Amino acid sequence: MAEKNLDRRQRRSRRLLRDALFALILEKGYDAVTVEEITRRADLGRATFYLHYRDKEDLLLQCLEETADGLAEQIGLLQPARPQEEDGHLQADFSGKSPVLLVFQHAAQNASIYRVILRGEGAYKVSRRIREIASRYAAEFFSARLGYGDGEPRSTIPIEVVANYFAGSLLGMLTWWLESGMPYSPEQMSETFRQLLFQGLRQVIRPEGE
Amino acid sequence: MAEKNLDRRQRRSRRLLRDALFALILEKGYDAVTVEEITRRADLGRATFYLHYRDKEDLLLQCLEETADGLAEQIGLLQPARPQEEDGHLQADFSGKSPVLLVFQHAAQNASIYRVILRGEGAYKVSRRIREIASRYAAEFFSARLGYGDGEPRSTIPIEVVANYFAGSLLGMLTWWLESGMPYSPEQMSETFRQLLFQGLRQVIRPEGE
DNA sequence: ATAATAATAAACAGATTGTTTATTATTATA
């Protein structure tokens, strides 16, 4: 947002800086990357960096926010393709795809930034922020769909707990998947995750037949 | 381990450095802490720090390893109180307590280091290491108890996926719990986590009666 | 008592940061 109002030179500089940072983090790890290196790789003056970002962390955080917005848009939480709900609930447009599947697909499409962020190689503020984002979305989602919304709640488990359980398990599986070189398709990952989440370990591991 | 063989001066120095680091991280965040500050707070010469640790991260990583060993011992994975199994399985001694409960209790007892580590305020290597430790234990645990061990596996889901699902959700709930000021007892957290993990969201949120 | 060794202060070169200054190059727009 407000990205388009920038001078062409500014857009160019930001893009170059972002690309340089990602490449360098994947090459040598977040901590080892210096501002000097970023600008050298981007072929920009070092002073230019400070015209746009406060520091390395600031740059990475802004990339994270953009990525999170992009994902939210995909899922339909921000700009639903169809007109909104009428029953007061947050009613996302899933176009037949499960939101979890969309997450894995988005991760596959943006694997490089997902790797950088989920690895935890970003600064600690980045890791913290991504957990915040994930559990906030989860809380919105569950509150609208799993009986937390209106009448008497159908569970005694606080929604925050459920949201953090969800966010942790999803991020855990995403991280493993990306670090292992994405050995399964997004569809497979999504289906497995949904089984574990909704049916629980007992049903999934030991089918009732046994 | 091998901690007792140290000169008394060395033990004292390490303890002071560790305490100073924790206090400073909780006060101003990992990144802002310098070696100079740590030694000033510990009332030691700066050179002494480098006699014991390579850098700030090294110190924190060693604390993490000690804490993880302590937890593993509690759970009985490392030094089971009772003689080992006879059926070939890794047979931990649970003394009637669920391992998950022991985790939450250990976290409550060592809240300060757990906060520092789980917050992700530690260096990225720390975050990564703790996920590795958690999923390795989970994999061992599940492989011995949930039908992954000997005969034909009872599930098509790879154990690595289950382990990372487990580690992510447990760390997610732990992190939230600590950051929220531990609003529930370890027993409550443990019970809730086990319900979500084994019975799944569907059973837990919508009891079959409805 | 004494030999071993841990802690120490001081000094060091090197890296990095974030800012400022004066100048050049590019852009948007009339």
Next chain:
DNA sequence: TATAATAATAAACAATCTGTTTATTATTAT
């Protein structure tokens, strides 16, 4: 196309932090 606005730039800077080394003092184990 002319021009006013402004982005990019190189250079220099003080400040901070790092990791190492040196020679000396203090504490420990035995």
